[in-house]
Amino acid sequence: MTFEYAPAPESRAVVDIASSYGLFINGEFTSPVDGGSFKTVNPATEEVLSEIAIAGQADVDAAVSAARRAHSQAWGLMAGRDRAKYLFRIARLIQERSRELAVLETLDNGKPIRESRDVDLPLVAAHFFYYAGWADKLEHAGLGSNPRSIGVAAQVIPWNFPLLMLAWKIAPALAAGNTVVLKPAETTSLTALAFADICQQADLPPGVVNIITGAGDTGRMLVEHPGVDKVAFTGSTEVGKSIQRAVAGTNKRLTLELGGKAANIVFDDAPIDEAVEGIVNGIFFNQGHVCCAGSRLLIQESVAEEVLDSLKRRLGTLRLGDPLDKNTDIGAINSAEQLARITELVESGEQEGAERWSPECTLPDRGYWFAPTIFTSVTQAHRIAREEIFGPVLSVLTFRTPDEAIEKANNTPFGLSAGIWTEKGSRILWMANRLRAGVVWANTFNRFDPTSPFGGYKESGFGREGGIPGLAAYLQTDDEGQNS
Amino acid sequence: MTVTFPAALAGATTSAASLRQFLHGLPGVDEVGAAARAASLGTRSVKAASKSWAIDLAIRMVDLTTLEGMDSPGKVRAMCAKALRPDPTDPSAPPVAAVCVYGDLVAAARSVVGDSVHVAAVATAFPSGRASLAVKLLDTRDAVAAGADEIDMVIDRGAFLSGEYQRVFDEIVAVKEVCGGAHLKVILETGELRTLDNVRRASWLAMLAGADFIKTSTGKVVPAATPPVALVMLEAVRDFEALTGRLIGVKAAGGIRTSKDAIKYLVIVNETVGDRWLTPDLFRFGASTLLNDLLQQRQRMASGHYSGPDYVTID
Known part of the structure; x- marks a missing residue:
């Protein structure tokens, strides 16, 4: 006798995938100026899931300006306790919608639902809860005197843990008072776009989070944009090196989380x-x-x-x-x-x-x-x-x-x-x-x-994400040079 | 009676020192990792046809048990009737594997079940095991003489925990000898052994001494069977088979009350030792209330709705 487990598929009915998606800039979904798009597929079936917009230079400009405006007029001035309220709200919305987000992640990425449900989504919510707690306690983090935001963060994330990498990037940036322009990986944009919807649901002020989609060119335009104060990248060592070359000689702060061979x-x-x-x-x-x-x-x-x-x-x-x-x-x-x-x-x-x-x-x-x-x-x-x-x-x-x-x-x-x-x-x-x-x-x-910092030595990158060191990457203090 | 082992184990039981060395040389168990593995197997989703199949298998694996001071021949006979035909409304419901009673009630059980269901008796000063070897052997002989097919003995946990492995070993060997043709289940009482390292060592000790089955618990100590404990015991029987070619059974007893729990154990069996162990000859549930939940689930699978506790019998 063999114990066969009958098929136990999670229902797709909990997700509602639009036939096409625009860019999330200044709190709204907009069409790209140049109008380009590409298809995103379910890697388990090769079924086309949706059409994703490609952000060009004009769109990147618009996203960075929206983030700048939001930083100087709203988010950067807001009391930490109020930023915390938004972050806690986002964390709760992620928990409430976790089943939908897990199914969406599995459809777009190909990872088993067991992992997206039991690992990715609980960690995504936990990251927002954790950094929400820091938002009004930055001066107690022991990172230096007068800790304050850096400005606009350009964040480029990989396709292996799409929503989790988004959380690792966005949660500490927002808690520290920065605004962000995030580019998800080309093959896995859908959960980042669902997160944009959550930002709307949470009434996050426009421009605090901007999500622009596209391939490597869009990412390059974003990290090279002069309006960006901080670049955070997770991905291949090869691309990480090119980003480091691109930001050399600028005032941009950089953290890189690259490859490994553990x-x-x-x-x-x-x-x-x-x-x-x-x-x-x-x-x-x-x-x-x-x-x-x-x-x-x-x-x-x-x-x-x-x-x-x-x-x-x-x-x-x-x-x-x-x-x-x-x-x-x-x-x-x-x-x-x-x-x-x-x-x-x-x-x-x-x-x-x-x-x-x-x-x-x-x-x-x-x-x-x-x-x-x-x-x-x-x-x-x-x-x-x-x-x-x-x-x-x-x-x-x-x-x-x-x-x-x-x-x-x-x-x-x-x-x-x-x-x-x-x-x-x-x-x-x-x-x-x-x-x-x-x-x-x-x-x-x-x-x-x-709570645990994560990051590498040597060609695996520099900077840490998670824990207090993860916060340091998004703060400047009066003791510059020590924590930067 | 001596058991002969292949070279890999031949030296293990030659002296108290070598036995100790062998047991302490077994790889350790990381408690966190074992618990995580058991929990992850617990997330398997068993539905539809595979669930029906698993429920019937679980029923066939039940040792329907009553081990109370107030047990009487009448109570035992009623339970035995249920063991033969668990669901009076549905003759397709399979009988359980065995009934499990105190030694003095073996005859009462046998009079009802005949040869259709095994009769297991607890022996060796169950549940504490605190008696002289002579008393334990007499207890066992009594049960065998009354017609028990299976003897559920307890190990001397005090001796085990104080490192007197040879003493525990010798007791099991002696009990096995008086069992004659009856199958010997050795109860480790894992709730008193506490660590999974101890569970692994006690499992090997019992198997080396000639156990046919290793059993988690008496049901009188909390915690009784837990998924990590069952996992470690199954790993032990798996590794024992790899070395000796002998298939040892595992009985999870106590604390398993729902079909959902029972199915989790079957998944652990399936993915740890494989489907050869998915038979009442090699895996059992020691339980009293589990059977009714299995029957209710079985009725639901057949009819599409829950019937409620009044639609299964309470014997």
């Missing part, structure tokens, strides 16, 4: 069953579209075979398919372009001599899919051990001593996150002191909390 390190005294869960969560959560994904598994040689056997057995139980089904563990790859990139890197792994393994897994006929994949016999020299794949692909390496684990873990241009699995507390502290990564998880992985 080591997830399993010692022989680890809680093996939970470590296996952590490995799975580290690399197959959100189809591996996670900048802090544990994409390099470092196992101590003495337990390598045991851990790999358990891991393979566990992968056999992962359920890949319809992202709207409540029992789906692995959803769709976000775009054809990303699927091509993953496929290319995986092929390089095979060509370079690593051993590829996937569980038995039927991929749907339509849409963009990639089976969970493990590479063993990987060396530090392989591209799959060095480059960010941003897909459900795990490279397995081994080590013999803690020193070797540190050397291998740090031997990467990235430094966003790392994981340590051991029952020995002193080893956790020893390792954490030596790992060059912005976040180190011990006996867990991919855990997020609005």
Whole structure:
């Protein structure tokens, strides 16, 4: 007898997707001046969901001026307690509409509803609640004297956690008294546009939040706009570098949250069953579209075979398919372009001599899919051990001593996150002191909390999001130079 | 009686020191991670045909239990009638796996169920286990002589917690010996062991000593069965099978009152040890009130509406 779970799809009836969307500028949806648009598709079915406007230079100008006006005439002058009221209202509206937003996120992004419902949306609301609480307490954050807003923030976010990245950007910016122009990723604009609707519902003053859609050109126009005081970007290291070049020589403040190639390190005294869960969560959560994904598994040689056997057995139980089904563990790859990139890197792994393994897994006929994949016999020299794949692909390496684990873990241009699995507390502290990564998880992985700062070393970027450091990125003080 | 093990386990039970070393050498359990895994399996959505299937399976896995000081032959006979035919209005409702009673009521149970349903007896100074080995063995012999097919023994938690693993091991071996052909379920009383590390060690200890089943709880201690405890015990039987080829059963007892909860356990079984364990031979629910909720859900699945508690019998 086998226990088949009958299909349990979440209802699409809770979302109402318009056939086309304009730009959200100065509190209203407007048509782009140049009139361009592109289609956004459901990556699980390739069904066209809507037409999204492309913001051109005139639109970017309008959005930045609206944000400037809102900053100098309303939001920047408003008492912190009043800004807090708006932010709390937004947080509550997100909670009230969380089912709708989760379904919309899953339709547009391809991630399983289990994740958008249980991870993304609760964290989105938590971020707004957390920073709402700071809005009237900025002088008590210990960041310097006379903390005040910077001005207009240009924010460009990626497609892997569309609404969550929006929350990470907008909540602290608004709490600190800044106004924002945000550009969502080209393939995942819908929840940002739904958030614009929430801003209207919350009676947020016009211009405080502006959402402009489009591709890379729109993002470039936004970050290069002279009317912008602060640039915050989450995305690829390549684009991050070009943004850094673009803002060089200006007064713009910059925070970058870029790629990663995290080591997830399993010692022989680890809680093996939970470590296996952590490995799975580290690399197959959100189809591996996670900048802090544990994409390099470092196992101590003495337990390598045991851990790999358990891991393979566990992968056999992962359920890949319809992202709207409540029992789906692995959803769709976000775009054809990303699927091509993953496929290319995986092929390089095979060509370079690593051993590829996937569980038995039927991929749907339509849409963009990639089976969970493990590479063993990987060396530090392989591209799959060095480059960010941003897909459900795990490279397995081994080590013999803690020193070797540190050397291998740090031997990467990235430094966003790392994981340590051991029952020995002193080893956790020893390792954490030596790992060059912005976040180190011990006996867990991919855990997020609005109170906890997140950000990278080296090519993973600079600046922190979340917690008090996340607030600092959107404040200036009289002690300039110390906190900027 | 001695159990023979393959090389991987051969040394584990040769002395008190080696047993201790083996149990302490098992990988630790991270409590937070285990709880998170169990909770995540609890979010599986089991609907429609798969729900009907799961409810019937759960009914077939129930050890319908009464373990009260006021149990009488009349009460036991009534419960046994229900065990045979849980839903008098619907003959398609399957019988339960077994009835579970105190040793002195085994004969009363047997007189009603005949060979159609197993009779399980609690023994070994249930529920505390605080008696001499001689008394525990006599208790067990009594139950077996009265016709019990299954013996639910308790381990000496005091001995376990003070590190006297050999003593616990020897007791299980001795009880197993007097069980004869009766199946032995070893109750770990996980609510008193407290940590999941202890649950894992006690599971292995019981399996090494010859348990046919490992069982969470007596039902007399809170917490009784919990999803993380069941998860860790299932991981233990999974790993034991990988080493020895022997399939050990798991019984979750106490605190499981709703169909929804029961289905969560079945999901944990399915995704931890696989569908080979989805049989009453290898997984059981020790419960008294669960059965009625399963029957009400079953009626609802068939009729499309809830009937209410007066439409299931309370025996």
